[in-house]
Amino acid sequence: MGKMRFLAYAGISSILAGAVVGIAAVERPNFYSACIAISNSGLSVMVLLNVVVILTILFGRGLQLCLFGQLRALELDHLYEQTWYTLTEAFLTMTMFRDGFNVEFLGYFSLSLFLRVFHWISRDRVDLVFQTATPPSLLEKLRLAFALGLFWVCDFMLLRMCLKQLFNSFGTFIMFTFEFALLHNNIVTSIGKYVLNLAEQKYLSEHEDEDTWESKGMWMYILEIVTDFTRLVIYAAQFVFMLKPFGLPVHIVRDVYISVASFVGRVRDFSRFLHARQQMDQQIADAREGDLVRDNICIVCREDMEIIQGQSRRSVPKRLSCGHVIHHGCLKSWLERSQRCPTCRTPVFGTDPNHTPWNVPRANANNDAQNNANGNAAPARNHNGTEVPVDHSQNQGNGSNASTRTTGTVNDLPTNAIVFERDITLPTGWTALRSRVTPEGVQQIQLNEDTWATVVSNPAQPQRQSSPAFGATPASISTYSTLRSQDQSASDSIQMMFSQLEDRVKSALTTENQHSEGEIRQLRTMFSQLEQQLRTVEAQQVSLQNRLQRIEDRLNHQEQ
Template sequence: MLKASFGSYVLMSFVSSLLVVIHAFSLKRYFYNAVVYLTKSKIATVVLGNCGVVCLLLVGKFMQAVFLGPLRFREEERLQVRIREAVIESCLAMTVFREEFNSKFIGLFAVLLFLKIFHWLSRDRVEYMEEQPNAPLLAHARLISLMAVLFALDIRLVVSCATYTMQYGPSFLVLFAFEFAVLSISLISTITRYGLNSADSYLEGRWDAKGMISFYNELLCDASQLIVYIAFFLYVQAFYTLPLHIIRDIYLTFTKFHKRCVDFLRYRRVASSMNELFPDATEQDFSDGDRTCIICREEMQSAKKLNCGHIFHVRCLQSWLRRQLSCPVCRANVEVSTRGSNTRNEAVSVLRNYLVHATHFISEAFT
């Protein structure tokens, strides 16, 4: 039923567009006059704009079939929520550039939303392949091709919008330059994550450094996006007005970045004091429990014991604690030390210094 209704909508859109064009050429004899009429007529603009949206949807359907195949329910559910949030934020952004609102703005907004959708889907598909490492080679080839196409489009659009802004001064293109820059950073992080998952799968899950590299990848992505958001906020504030739509993104990115800094400092304290925090497992511990490490599924000759009583390889425990400070079996919290407030203060100090230097650098760039 849904496919039939979509097909009817596409057919009606093309037929109505064809009728509008025929009507324009019947009223205006020459090609130029007919084009001018189509651009100035409100009805013609709406009909042809709707036809453009339909064409974009068809291209999206084609790209989905080629690069992704059928979407999973989880991907569709996430996509609907993200599209709704993106449209609301874009409507708020339009209020900042309302004096420059035109058909070009609408066209770039449609392209931006189109690319965002496939960025979200590629990231979700990378997460799915991380959970299902035995995906066929064709699925990997399609995903790699999609990310390569998206990366090329991101770079091209960032360069085009930024070049125009630097040559002709402030315009609504600065919004799209920053948006495409954020997408590029996110895509680079997704590509890196995919490469790490592929390498770990090749090594049969025995790559100990994967967790730490993944953490640095996400930390660098959040830091880079935070710089871009702050730069855009200062730029728009300097040449336009207060960009309310970007405050939410700055807050969410800052919160994620702060949490990663806190987690990293806590993990670094754990890693540097493993012997003091966790005692060595005794033969009695091995006889009471199981010699098989639940993380790597291999037999243990030596191990560390958590406060909850579960034992693990030292190497496996370190790798696990990079991701979360809880027991892999019972999920009990791992108590680091009594210096938790110091850890938070260190994270706040790191963030404060980072934001001061980033803001100073960006302000100097605009002056």
């Protein structure tokens, strides 16, 4: 529908332009006088400029197809967002240079907007082409390299030409000089990222046992800091040079503020990143076998974690202060973006009073469980093994709706709490965080944030000890049932996602002619979001199925 409207608009504009030229040719005796008549008519000039805009759009579309092919949905979204902001900035710029507004100014201004659009596409394409599931082909690499080189040459030539004009006449060319300097800085950054991505691909091809290039993060930080500093210098110089002859440059005040904030943030993050990498091996210990019993899935890469003699350093599991375990290499990559645990948001280094560790050492698990079985409250411990005071409040009601108050928060007791028989130790790797006794004399312990257990006395049953491989049968069955229900929920979510996708696609196909271009674009964006959610749910289901299979194997082994 958008293409049809553009074709209709282009056809009407061409007819009007032909009419303007034809009337001038008939009424004037020669070509020169006809051109003078057209240039003196404001309406004729507007009609011809409209045709020039259409030809520019067609040329840009053809250049885009040759250099980049079809744009992705994310690239289109970024393009529309940046275009609206740029047009608003353009109107503010025109108010400052209204005295020098002529055909030459309009030509340079249109050229800068044209190049800016392709710089946006180049930046997004460099970031996206190396993040796909399949590596880019040689043709895609060469085409992208040619596009980056072409735009760099254009920026350099235009910047050089504007500098020559600036020395001859200190006027409106000062704005275009700094504008092309910013474009040159952006394209150099894109070229730097492209080179780093190629270097990473070459490194991974030579080291097949590794999945990432650790030095890339360091070089990427340096490149972004240099880029932000250069952009800040350009904006500051533009602000100073334009302040006296043209007044306060309102259109770049926002850009100056963003550049300062970005540069300061980059330097701070880079300093924290270097400090974190230096402290990581000293302050974060390697995980033990007991740390992987409860959950051996790395939250970053979603791969199984194992402790094997002679394994690569990147595959070594590291135990954070909060108790979560992550691959050594994944932790290094995560520290480039954040200094907090990806699961519970606890600071990786240092302490945070607003967070308490979710896990305690595995060596204390059996002792805490034995204290619970004897009727004693099991104190909570931090990751160093020291006791943490816990307020065990007396609650009214039975064990199914009782609650515990700890550090000012109230946790409701689920109705499907696991039931342990007295004198049965907790499974290996399980942890008793806290305990309490209800008014009815029922002993209860908390295993994690969402799971509580009730300790009951059953003399008719013989004393049973937990298996080191898995643990007590009631807990095993309950864990198995919980994961099975999660797997079913994931399956239901996938079915719901499929239904939503089908409905959206049918709606877009059957009512496309009745929607505006903006609505169609929103439907496509929603389709991409639902597709990404579907992939996430499928990955979660695969992880749950793997855990279910391991639990089934352990249950079968215990029954035998």
